[in-house]
Amino acid sequence: MKILVTGGAGYIGSHTCVELIKDGWDVVVVDNLSNSSSEALQRVEAITGRTIEFHQADIRDKAALSKIFKTRSEMHHHVEPKNEEQNNTGNCSIDAVIHFAGLKAVGESVEMPLEYYSNNITGTLALLEVMREYGVKNLVFSSSATVYGDPHALPIKEDFPLSVTNPYGRTKLMIEEILKDLHVSDPSWNISILRYFNPVGAHKSGKIGEDPLGIPNNLLPYIAQVAVGRLPFLNVFGNDYNTVDGTGVRDFIHVSDLASGHTKALPKLFTNPGVVTYNLGTGRGHSVMELVRAFEKACGREIPFKIVPRRAGDIAACYADPSKAQKELDWKATRTVEKMCQDTWNWQSNNPTGFNKIHTG
Ligand code: NAD
Ligand code: WQD
Numbered sequence: 001m002k003i004l005v006t007g008g009a010g011y012i013g014s015h016t017c018v019e020l021i022k023d024g025w026d027v028v029v030v031d032n033l034s035n036s037s038s039e040a041l042q043r044v045e046a047i048t049g050r051t052i053e054f055h056q057a058d059i060r061d062k063a064a065l066s067k068i069f070k071t072r073s074e075m076h077h078h079v080e081p082k083n084e085e086q087n088n089t090g091n092c093s094i095d096a097v098i099h100f101a102g103l104k105a106v107g108e109s110v111e112m113p114l115e116y117y118s119n120n121i122t123g124t125l126a127l128l129e130v131m132r133e134y135g136v137k138n139l140v141f142s143s144s145a146t147v148y149g150d151p152h153a154l155p156i157k158e159d160f161p162l163s164v165t166n167p168y169g170r171t172k173l174m175i176e177e178i179l180k181d182l183h184v185s186d187p188s189w190n191i192s193i194l195r196y197f198n199p200v201g202a203h204k205s206g207k208i209g210e211d212p213l214g215i216p217n218n219l220l221p222y223i224a225q226v227a228v229g230r231l232p233f234l235n236v237f238g239n240d241y242n243t244v245d246g247t248g249v250r251d252f253i254h255v256s257d258l259a260s261g262h263t264k265a266l267p268k269l270f271t272n273p274g275v276v277t278y279n280l281g282t283g284r285g286h287s288v289m290e291l292v293r294a295f296e297k298a299c300g301r302e303i304p305f306k307i308v309p310r311r312a313g314d315i316a317a318c319y320a321d322p323s324k325a326q327k328e329l330d331w332k333a334t335r336t337v338e339k340m341c342q343d344t345w346n347w348q349s350n351n352p353t354g355f356n357k358i359h360t361g
């Protein structure tokens with residue numbers, strides 16, 4: 001079975017490629033490398049011992065996407081697909097799409113809303129149109145816990161009310177709604193919406209990991225760069241929240257656990273579930289200071305920090321009830337916060353400047 005992975009060179013995408021290949025799926029990647037390096041895919045090949053078919057293209061480029069779907073159909077059937085949907089249906093050997101491609105920085109989305117709506121919404125629409133054209137109607141979509149806004153209770157269940165406060169979050173919520181409308185119009189679509197909590201960590205090999213451009217926005221990559229000496233100290237955004245120690249509490253989940261959530265979501269798609277939504281989190285909250293202490297243990301160095309005012313838009317605490325995914329997908333996160341910090345440190349200390357490639361795009 002062949003899976004097209006959009007955004008497969010990125011942080012979560014590259015780790016998911018490893019798990020997919022490990023589980024015997026064939027993987028095709030499309031990525032425009034706007035926030036990643038092709039070196040990540042070479043490292044995935046080194047980890048798995050398999051080659052990956054890679055297309056450098058923007059998902060908004062329908063002609064380029066079509067080529068990826070068409071190439072596969074010609075390879076197997078030697079027929080020229082026509083424009084009408086029914087003529088392409090069945091001629092394509094891609095069985096499902098896992099859709100990671102998009103922009104993801106909350107602050108940047110406030111500064112550059114049009115880029116976010118274009119990459120995330122227009123990009124998803126282009127992908128869905130090409131999928132429909134080729135009769136590929138199985139999709140796993142990367143959503144985010146950000147769609148829950150400031151939750152009225154904890155832990156967060158999938159049926160909680162949804163609300164968003166920034167353009168990035170709005171793109172995720174809009175895409176979820178687009179996907180539901182699509183399924184209403186054509187129930188033969190099967191769509192798994194996965195709401196990720198806070199992905200951290202790296203593959204245990206230390207060969208792939210998170211490699212943000214510029215100064216990191218997120219906590220763990222920031223701590224890791226302080227540990228390795230690229231940044232002088234961590235700014236802790238507020239210690240006056242109503243939490244265990246006053247700092248923010250999040251559901252940090254190891255990226256390899258998150259990746260295996262995708263390999264579990266795939267077989268479910270082939271049971272014709274319609275649209276299904278799952279939280280991917282551990283179900284446990286950890287505070288910012290708990291993460292700092294766990295990272296200090298993992299790296300054997302002190303992490304200097306300063307308490308600074310709260311970051312606008314942050315909530316006090318957020319963690320998942322992941323029991324629906326456990327029950328319906330037989331999936332559960334198993335890696336501890338200690339392991340998340342060890343693996344992040346292993347990646348960061350072996351690759352102090354990340355993939356060390358000039359980012360393109
Ligand atoms: P990432 O930036 O590392 O990966 C996204 C990949 O998509 C990158 O390789 C980028 O080059 C590619 N891309 C972006 N726009 C594209 C376009 N128009 N055409 C083709 N490729 C494009 O981010 P990630 O952390 O791996 O996130 C993957 C997905 O998961 C995103 O959709 C993100 O919104 C979602 N998500 C991430 C987090 C998180 O904290 N990392 C949390 C919840 C949801
Ligand atoms: C975690 C905690 C900060 C950096 C974001 C997106 C969310 C999702 C995951 C995509 C908070 C504190 C952080 C720093 C700090 N992404 N912090 N100093 O904000 O929970 O979630 O990433 O979908 O949509 O909003 O993650 O890692 O930025 O912050 O004190 O330098 O660490 O205040 O309490 P967040 P984060």
